[in-house]
Amino acid sequence: MEKKLIQQQPADNRRESEVQWERAMENLNRPLIINDLDFTELEDMDDCDPLRVGPARLGLANGAPMAPPPMGYGMPPPPNSLQLPPPPFCKTSSPTRSESPNTKDLRTVKLFWKEAQLQQPSSVLESKGVFWQKVKPVDIDTEKVIQLFETKSAKDVVVKNQGDYTSALRLRPQNDNYDRDCCTIGMGVKKKEDKKHEILVLDTKRSNAINIGLTKLPPPRAIKTAIIKFDSTILNKECLEKILTTMIPSEEEKEKIADAQASNPDLPLGSAEQCLMLLGEVPMLYPRLKLWLFMLDYASTEKEVAEPLMNLKLAMEELEQSRTFQNVMGTLLAVGNILNGAEVKGFQLDFLAKVPEIKDTIYKHSLVYHLCAIVMDKFPDSTDLFSELGAIARCSKVDFDEIQQNLEKLEKDCKSSWDYLKALSICQRQENYSANSGLNKKIGEFLSDCAQRIMTLKVIHRRVINRFRKFLLYMGIPQNAVKDTKINSTCKTIAEFALEYRTCRDKILQQKKRQMDKRERNKTRGKLITENLPGVSVVQPSTRRSSKSDQNSLTAVNGVGSSGGNKQEALNKVLNASSGQEDEGWRSFPGVRLRHRRNFSPNSKLPNWNKFTVGPENDKTINSSLIYHFTSKRFYYV
Template identity: 60%
Template sequence: MNKNKEIIVLDHKRSNAINIGMTKLPPPRSIKTAILKMDATIMNREGIEKLLTMLPTEEERSRIQEAQAANPDLPLGSAEQFLLTLASISELPARLKLWAFKLDFENSEKEIADPLMDLKQGMETLRVNKTFRGILSTLLSIGIFLNGNEVKGFQLEYLAKVPEVKDTVHKHSLLHHLCHMVMEKFPDSTDLYSEIGAVTRASKIDFDELAANIGKLESECKASWDHLKLIAKHDGSTMMKVKMSDFLADCAERIIVLGIVHRRIINRFHKFVLWLGIPLHRVQDTKPNEFCRIVSEFALEYRTTRERVIQQLEKKANHRERNKTRGKMITEVGKFRTKEDRADAELRQLLGSDISDVESIHGTLPWRRQRKDALGGDRAGELDVILNEWFCVYKFCDGNCG
């Protein structure tokens, strides 16, 4: 009991933790209803997670009930009252975990299915992509020429070394020369990177962890069945139990399908890398995310180098065009007349005046300016006379004239 005449059983640290947690939860009077009905409109997934950390222990429940029985006239503290409310809900941990599984299942399934779909689409894209085939065939031809040996293929890891190898003359990378050759040999080729978005996304996924997540999801589904059985012992056959049974049955089927899809796509990946020429003894050790990472990073380097090569080719083309006209004189002026010049000529022709008439008109302008200047000079002389007379009068009056 404290100075506010409340029953306080919990220690200060535990009480503060519960009071702080209560600020992020709905009002205590509505929490029990939300849990029993699994109503997500009242409490969200974050609230469930918070409640799982605030569950009352059997010892705390007993101490609170004993203190309340010993002091029936005193109210419980806020933390004690909250724990007592939670303790009144039968199989509370099972209800919260079942509810959490229900809310999480859609996202968990999506986090597994989307990467599998990306890997599937990525393999299909690479298999039919003409640019990817052209790059590999050209690179193989370059390797055969440089090494002087006829080979059937090369290891995929060599793609990461292509930007690092440089020639001894211009210091251009092998990737630079590869871009030139591919663009010349395959004019309709693309930058590759923009076409393999699925491969790039798949490169960020750990597919071993993905398989573990499927197993984890299966375990959580089985545990949810056990939680539902515990709840049914107290609640009996209710509408909520029927709905949850149907939901869990559907989840179990979808998890089984996920496992089948995962197994088939991984097998398809092994066949794909075997089709690319990877030796059979290395197929099982080839990780999908590592394979996708190598291809994606190479494609990004290829796009960057290709854009640089295109810019260089455009500069050379512009330079050649400038050299065609460099040092040559313009002899046909009429070809370079502007639209305004042509319109002016048409207007002159329409008015019936030729260039000589126009020049004669402009020739009168200096004469007019001279006449105006002369008139202006006469007026200046008259003004000087008036000022002189005014000065004499002012001096004679000596400032006393009105």
């Protein structure tokens, strides 16, 4: 009999979550598509981690041994190199760096960058090559760059005194007990002991927390019904989190409330105690809430994981396809080689964070400003760079370590939900309650679908991260430094540099526009507006001097060389000229050359000068009329 028991197959003691997860993995046959995000471009070759490639694959490339690692990362030189001195009459040379004879003796601002590694594993990058091998050399004005960034002597450098930070310490209050005294104000108020009209078992802190939570929740009886039926129309995600954090009753609390209610059956329970008793009547309360919370929270968590991965995938494609980025990096490399006096083939991406801090010694413009001016001159079709790197800017705001933690938590919660569902099914079978059997089946199908979606997300995450590591190798970062490189820090460095580049580009364009407007204004300076406007004519002023006939008439009026009849004719000419009959005489007065006189109405009371005759008897009348004519308030000029 014992032998028969031994020969029986061992029972499956695995948890329900492990069994269901393995079953979902066996049935996994999904494309790499999450909602509307298509990751089907990721291939099986992206499953290979470039940091775990064996040394045999990295050591040989086309039958040649692997080059020694760079000396700048803490690795000692090979021991055999100390035993073989270089041959005489030979200078050591480097294939990637050489001194420039034009600038090696000049004192210029130096760029402290890390040289990019151009010899990357061929098995990782295949035939893709390295980014710096695709960057075309840029010819720039060497003398101008040296003149802008030539360093001054030590005597000309003015060291600014740092600010006195001791004043900030004085703002701290001298009384260390100030905060404590302020917090204790009003603590001495005694509480009034009200009469006991309800059963209060919980302590004040616990009771207040539950009562505050009830203000944002439905009535307790509605909460109980919604939890049993998984009714999302009554309780949402925030309500479930509130119940899980502050309102789950413990066994001790339920016993105390039951004993107090048994000893005082006539008194009602307090609001907090009543809520705990109603929630305690729900079977398997905690598993129900955790399972329900996972069902409500899965869609948003999946979106928070999938969207940053898509942005990272697009960000790598943007950098590889951006012609402006290649032109900017090539120009920056050329400027740096001139300033450092040495030729390098590339630099690492972390140097972009230091470029805005480097300024010329003449105009105090940043290196980004001069870099932008050169690129706009050499490549007129270039863009502002920032508009081409939208995915880079979005990735700079995401913590990808947190993305990985969310993915792991999603898998853990999904497995726990299987265990919760099994516990609920067992509890319902024991109570002979089969009303929710259909609901449990729907929940099981939902968890199976979630498990396969999580597995798909894990494949996408692994392939995107491996592709990013290959991208870092493509940009010239050494393999031993790729593991410590953060995704968001790299994207943030590139995004901030692109934003600074766009700012400088806009500034240069505004300066060019102002200069163009100034040149246009200089062309018309000193000229009248009417000379430049078609169809506009200027009224030419009349002669300032009166005609010879008017002068003779005035002389005749004064009585010089004229008889009585001549005086009458001369006076009539003067009066007619003053009344507008001879414009030339009237306009000879200063200040009214271009003005027009107003026409008087026929009811005007001005005297009719033609009725008067000049003679000795009417001299007084003529003089008074002249005075009235020139001093009348009804005589206007317009």
